Each structure stands twice: as structure tokens, then as C-alpha cells.
Amino acid sequence: DVQLVESGGGLVQPGGSQRLSCEVSRFTFSNYWMHWVRQAPGKGPVWVARINHDGSSTNYADSVRGRFIISRDNAKNTLYLQMSSLRVEDTAVYSCARAGLRHDSPAYYLDSWGQGALVTVSS
Amino acid sequence: SYVLTQPPSVSVAPGETARIACGGDNIESKSVHWYQQKSGQAPVLVIFYDSDRPSGSPERFSGSNSGNTATLTISRVEAGDEADYYCQVWDTSSDLIFGGGTKLTVL
Numbered sequence: 001d002v003q004l005v006e007s008g009g010g011l012v013q014p015g016g017s018q019r020l021s022c023e024v025s026r027f028t029f030s031n032y033w034m035h036w037v038r039q040a041p042g043k044g045p046v047w048v049a050r051i052n053h054d055g056s057s058t059n060y061a062d063s064v065r066g067r068f069i070i071s072r073d074n075a076k077n078t079l080y081l082q083m084s085s086l087r088v089e090d091t092a093v094y095s096c097a098r099a100g101l102r103h104d105s106p107a108y109y110l111d112s113w114g115q116g117a118l119v120t121v122s123s
Numbered sequence: 124s125y126v127l128t129q130p131p132s133v134s135v136a137p138g139e140t141a142r143i144a145c146g147g148d149n150i151e152s153k154s155v156h157w158y159q160q161k162s163g164q165a166p167v168l169v170i171f172y173d174s175d176r177p178s179g180s181p182e183r184f185s186g187s188n189s190g191n192t193a194t195l196t197i198s199r200v201e202a203g204d205e206a207d208y209y210c211q212v213w214d215t216s217s218d219l220i221f222g223g224g225t226k227l228t229v230l
Contacts, residue, residue, distance in 0.1 A: 044209055044224040045209060062217075102172070108213030109168065109211065110168065110219075113166050115165050
């Protein structure tokens with residue numbers, strides 16, 4: 001089975017920075033687009049960012065654009081989310097997820113998710 | 124930006140059929156995907172491209188999309204189907220958009 005394991009969560013002060021990692025296994029990482037999605041406590045998923053298979057194209061939700069950076073290291077099978085200028089409202093479980101494929105091309109649904117890493121922004 | 128609207132809750136007795144709606148402007152022009160999230164667990168894809176089932180998703184799960192409403196239908200509901208369900212589409216301005224979720228309660 002596909003595995004995605006997030007790490008790097010924790011408590012951070014408002015205005016601070018945090019980097020999340022997502023180590024994947026049991027699939028060819030470099031073939032897939034990847035996403036970060038977050039869920040505030042008791043709320044539904046909210047899309048955060050997306051990166052294409054080789055890292056040459058990214059996109060961000062308006063709420064994080066300019067503050068978060070998604071990147072990947074295909075040699076290390078790892079996805080990253082660098083978060084800066086963190087706000088209280090960024091408090092959430094952050095999950096990495098693999099984009100599905102349709103006719104061997106990237107599709108806009110998520111076929112595998114990690115369990116997530118909790119980021120708490122509080123003073 | 125595009126908005127997906129789901130009822131907060133749906134209740135159904137075991138063995139009955141549950142229908143969870145996902146409303147959006149002309150949603151039939153978009154591909155709708157559905158996720159199941161059980162308490163404390165990661166979301167799991169149960170329907171993609173309106174009505175396709177990924178491997179591992181029970182045949183009891185089906186989907187449809189017409190007009191302004193997409194529907195996830197769960198036949199012969201079991202206690203283990205109790206979960207939150209989210210619809211999702213892609214939009215040019217916002218990439219992935221999720222509905223607010225529907226809590227399915229099995230009575």
C-alpha cells in the first residue's frame with residue numbers, strides 16, 4: 001500500500017515559521033503531483049498547495065500565497081511545506097496527499113492521504 | 124470563487140439507502156470526487172469522476188451528477204459507514220475545492 005508520513009508539526013508562535021515534511025514510499029514519487037491539505041479542528045479539508053511531478057510548477061490557496069512554499073526532493077521521496085508568518089488561523093492538521101491519475105496524466109482528485117501533522121499557532 | 128454546499132447531517136437506519144447531496148452552480152459541468160473520513164482517520168477516496176469507484180471502495184457506494192447537484196449514494200448502509208463525507212471539485216481559480224462535509228449517522 002502507498003505510504004505517506006508527515007512530520008514537523010508542533011507549537012509555534014504567531015509570526016513564526018515551521019517546515020513540514022512528507023516522506024512517501026511504495027510508489028514512484030517522481031511520477032505524481034502532490035498536494036498539501038489542512039483541516040482545522042472539527043472542520044473539513046481545505047486545499048493549501050500543489051506541486052507538479054518535477055517541482056517546476058506550483059500553486060497556492062489565496063490564504064497562504066506569499067507565506068507558504070511547497071517543494072519536493074524526488075531523490076529523497078519527500079515533499080515539503082515551508083510555512084512562515086504563521087497566524088493563529090493557520091492552526092490545523094496538515095496532510096500531504098497524492099494526486100490521482102487519469103489516462104496516465106495528473107488528475108485533480110486525491111487518491112492517497114497521510115495521517116497528518118498538527119500545527120498549532122499560539123502565543 | 125466556486126462554492127460546494129452539503130447538508131450538515133444525514134441519518135439512516137442500517138440496511139437502508141443514504142443519499143448525500145453536494146450542490147454547486149452547474150456542477151454537472153465539473154467532475155465530482157467523494158471522500159469518506161472516519162473519526163481520527165485520514166480521508167479515503169470512495170468515488171471519483173462522478174461515479175467511478177477506486178479499487179477497495181465497496182460496490183454499495185455510487186455517485187451521480189446532474190444539474191446543480193451531485194449525489195453520493197450508499198446502499199444497504201452498515202454501521203461501519205458512519206463517517207464524514209466530503210465532495211470535491213477542481214476550479215481554475217482555486218485548484219481543489221471541498222464541500223463543508225456531511226456527517227452520516229447510522230441509527
